[in-house]
Amino acid sequence: MVEGQFRCPEKNGYYPDPVQCDLYYHCQGGQFEEKLCPDGLVFDDNNPSHERCDTPVNIDCGDRVELQEPKPSKGCPRANGFFRHWEEDVCDKFVNCIDGVANEVPCPPGLYYDDDASSCKWAADSQRKNCNQAKRDKLEDGFSCPEGEVSGPNGRTLPHPTFPHPDDCQKFYICRNGVIPQHGSCPAGAVYNEETFKCDEPQNVPGW
Template sequence: MAHRSSNIIILTCLIVLATSAAQKNVKRKPAPPARVAESDPDTDITSSCPEDGYYADAEQCDKYYECKAGQIKEKLCPDGMVFNDYNPDDEKCDLPFNINCTNRPKLQTPIPSLHCPRQNGYFAHEEPHECGIFYYCVDGKFNMITCPADLVYNDKTGICTWADEAKKKGCGTKDIFDFDCPAVNETFGLTHPRYADPEDCQFFYVCINGNTPRRSGCKLGQAFDDVSKKCEWARKVPECKDWYNGRLTDAELEALENPPVAKPKPSGAPSRRKPQRPKSKQVEEEVEK
């Protein structure tokens, strides 16, 4: 009985040893590597600097950040200007007309002054029917500017344009011009027909696509011929032959119609070009060799 017990104990020990050895020879499957979060290119610039330079704020068009040696400094453009983010190497504020702020429309609180809704920029006249007057503001000080005749200040571009381009309320073509384009037959008519200005011989109207009038003019001394549809010397247009009476004399009109012609240069005239310096005898000898 004691002998059988000893055999059982020995057999158990052998099984344990064999199992341990088998486990040591089994190759464990390696654990998967830790997942690394990918960097987000749209990470807020206020939390980290991509590299040295100047970067636009994601929401406010006149705010930007200076990154230098890993340090971030928040900055604002002068009131009325916005940050130009075309090149991170340049710290530049620009007029809003030159920069697309659609995706970052917020702006700092304005600091208005007389005729200047903001301290800097171009701004339309306060009266909606003042179509051709606007203001250029610098540090809250304004300069009044008047558009050329028949043009309207365009607050979308900051320049004077035609009324149909500016699309300013109260400043349409019918408000600017006392003229309506006559109806035309598009099949036989011109694309942009011309019509004489009924009030001024020197000017005429071009009807864009037959319906949008734009006023244009002939040069001094000329009048628009409504028959030939082009500019001609006023004295040759019967209904406008006396248009410049009291403004220009006959001699002045004659001078405009027949400007002096530059005389041709005589063929034998000496050249005004600087003569070449004569070569030295030594140089001439070397050339001959």
């Protein structure tokens, strides 16, 4: 934009650039200061009294189609935002980039990350076509979370199911959201109960 081309609609407030969605102006007394959202975010022009940038899926940019040059980093096409996993065949996870740092996030079981929605959708509703080889996390001892839901003693699906350790009765595995494996251990004197999916007194555990 040529210097001086923008004019404040009102004396005070925050106003969008007419062509670039992550560029906006702070007007004070009729004078403006050019401002830029963090890379990956765009300006929310709903309320001139508020200075706010948000993810593109939450903002209608309309004709403001231009954006700043991306600042990519490992796993992040832009510094901020939600993106598909850097491994193309991993559809049941996505990446939440914050200031250029990639945070891997799992979708709930049975869902795939959808680019257009910037969220997880049922696999059947997703446009992803290359997900047959989706990879599952493994711990160093080789354990990975089994596919499918796990029901507890009351018949309800367990959101974070647990599984016995093959060699140590005091240890077990936790599958966060059914997909992310982690180690777990019982307090001293307790052992893992496969029937209740919890730590228990040894006398309550069959076969102990």
